[in-house]
Amino acid sequence: MKRWFVLAAFLVVAGFLVLLGTGMRPFGAPKAFEMDQYFIDYTQAEVAANNVVTAVVFDYRGYDTLGEATVLFCAVVGVALILRKVRR
Template sequence: MRKAVTAIVLIALLITLVAMILPLTFGSPLMSDMDDYFIRFGQEQTGNNNECTAVVFDYRGFDTIGESTVLFTAVIGTGLMFRRLFGGEEVEDE
């Protein structure tokens, strides 16, 4: 019973997804104002030939700061988990 219900739900989901995707055409997005602006003025304003890097590091720099901080915090968290184990050093808790 559960398997039949699961299969029906999955098939319905698949059909919905395919029906949603089919009208779209690859390479022609619905809204492209921001893309057109970046492509037209990105090279002159930032001096980058690579538009992806211009967007990531210049127009959307705050997102990159967040990404770097997330990576830093992840490494610090891993270090906290394995702090007692690294190099055999015993670190006293407060």
């Protein structure tokens, strides 16, 4: 039962990734400066912010900042774990 569930989950995830892969653009098709120009052109209209860097960090790529906050949390937990008081 558990084995079949794992296999089904694997097939679903793998099929999803393959499906996404077939829909991708050709290699190198969206040139890098197109994305940059999009941020420069539309940040003031979409995010209503003057600071494009902050708009990218907290709006367009908010997941990335969430990961950075998690990394910081892990670092603090590691320091607290190593420097804790050991009862002997």
